Amino acid sequence: MENTLPKIIRKTSPYLRRPKANVTRMMRDVTIALLPVTGFAIYKYGMTALIIIALSILSMAVTEYLYYQLVDKLDGDKFKLKNKSYTLYNFSVITSGLIYALTLPDNTPWFVVIIGAMFGVFFGKLIFGGMGQNVFNPAALGRVFIFVSFGTMMSYDIDAVAGSTALTMLNNDVFNIAVLENFSLMNLFTGIGIPGSIGEMSAILIILGGVYLAFRTSFEVRIPLAYVGTVALLATVVALYKGLGVWYPIFHVLGGGLLFGAIFMATDPITSPITKGGRIYFGFALGVLTFFIRVFGAYPEGVVFSILIMNMFVTTFDYHKWTNQQITKKQKIIFLIVVLVTILVTIVGVSYVG
């Protein structure tokens, strides 16, 4: 007999898998989608941006590597140079590091970058059991940690004229059209000539990344659409109520980290609900929180906070008693009521703030 006798083994159905579907492809796509934004950041801030990005990715990767080596050691396993749980191979840690870096202001000191990255990846991911188990978005957690702890050390490269970022101005004087004198909408759209976090300025490049991800089906389009849509809706309501004109909603959508957060942070599948309906409601809740923090809250920006807060409620969205694969009629009615109540609350709040 010319060939060896084949060995027949037993498995359970199905025996086929979808070709080309894997986690690496998904994570790699997010990294690719971030490239234009990264390029713009480096173009605008040069070495500063490059150092921040490199430090973020490196410190996240190194923290993870050391953590798994330590776990192996505590388990009494033999030393292996490559650990199978290590997520550098599937781009997961690179993606987190890149997203984290791009949300930072350009004047962030190097040690703050490192502390935030290490904190984010350790408490946001590793402590929960690694990839796929985390409750919080590691990038968002790191960002908020350093924002709260080292807030004074990080400043934006402030334009002599503008004096502060677009949203800071808006926060100080909520309904003043004067902000537009310093930030034209066109500049907000292209990202040229405005201060802000190194990766959050150019709306058009962020949208480009989003379109790429949508074409590759590597993220859930419903979340950013619902998120940005909600912010735009509420801002429109306020604009109509106060007679502010169309610049106000556009300003809210383009200014700050909304687009970046909506497209790259809120869509992290691990920290978002699992059903179609759940994802839309999740996006809506994010939008409401972001808008409320921006308009009524003490901080100028609410994207990262709202993402972290809603991350905690993902299990609630997925609770088995009301989750459903399809969007049922009952869900639609409840959702509509919630939207109307939110609009009402916004109007009441705005009239109170004045």
Added chain:
Amino acid sequence: MIKKSRKVRDYKALTKALPTLRYLNPPSVFIHLQNGRCKTYDLTVKEGDHVDVGEQIGVRHGGFFEQPVHATISGTIGKISKKFHRTGRKVDCVEIVNDHKDILHNLIYDRTDEEIAALTQEDMVEIVKEKSLVGLGGSGFPTYIKLATKEKINTVVINAVECEPYLSSDYRLILEHPGRVVTGLKYIMQALKCDNAIIAIKSEKDPLFQVLTQVLRVRFPELNVKVAKLGNHYPQGWEIEVFRWALGIEIPHGELPMKYGVIGFNVSTAVGVFDAIKHNMPVIKRYFTMTGDAIKFPQNIRLRVGTSVKELIALCDGYIENAGELLVIMGGPMMGTSTVSDDVIVSKTTTSVIVLKNVDYKEEPCVRCGSCVYSCPAHLEPVQIMNAVKRNDKEVMKGLEAFKCIECGLCAYVCTSKIHVTDYVRKAKIKLG
């Protein structure tokens, strides 16, 4: 990849265009005496007896029905041995050694058309019961129970979708014997006193549409039968999905389609009805696909029920060289059962044997992409059921309605992390009982 994906690569090109090979004279056949539904049996013949084609040699006892067992070749009864069945268990099989004379039993005779036209529903049910016809698409459900329904049936649906990848036996059956399919359908319609019928096919199988419309127009102009092209996705062949697409009727989980005025039969079952009523013949031959990427020469084969798969593999030039580990699957690659040996027997309900090279997929942690939730045809949330199984939370499994799962395998197929989700849902079903 986060998307609803019901497209499954179908690999049918391997065998679709090949004419059917006839392998009707095996040296011996093995007849299953037990199956998934029938645990006990009585054998009315003993070793050394001579039997004819179609002769009753025993009876299987099921829970609420009995199935006569018929010889599929003429020859001498041999020993009883244990062989693998489609369900993956070892069951008793009786061997019949072929005498190559192919003598028909005296009970097998052709009914004239006038005789058939005079048959009532009760008569037909009796014939089908005696010939122990079951759902030949793989369900193995006794056809006479379906045929004896007292509900008013508006539409008979013949399911010729064959949505599982690799399979092409139904396709060849319709191409080569469309007349038998339609005649079988005509008898079913007569039995159920129903005027409308639909033959459901996949829209990509245009040759079937051509053949069937031609036959219906020329030979059966009096029948009101429509050939419906349904979607190309998987699992289009699931009965509920067929009704949804062909008629727009939504049948809730756990209810019989008969209540909604529709009834579904597989194509092979329709041909079985034809054989039983026209020739008074039990199922002794069937169309069968022997395929897979580890077989040298995939084939469609028309064979005797009870043929050993080993012989068929030899007929297809055997396994490819240096195959390494193989999977031998009875039924389709999405829902079929894998066996531990190639020493299996083709039973009435075996549509195919697929031999695949074993690929060990590397499982990654679940990233909660939601593809399984988006794709599930039964509207479940497989990943949530999987997590409930991992923490053994029965209440959640019940709340997520894991019992509705049809085990189509789509959740594992689409999984981004290549996790065997279907297995977890299966465990949930077992735990819920």
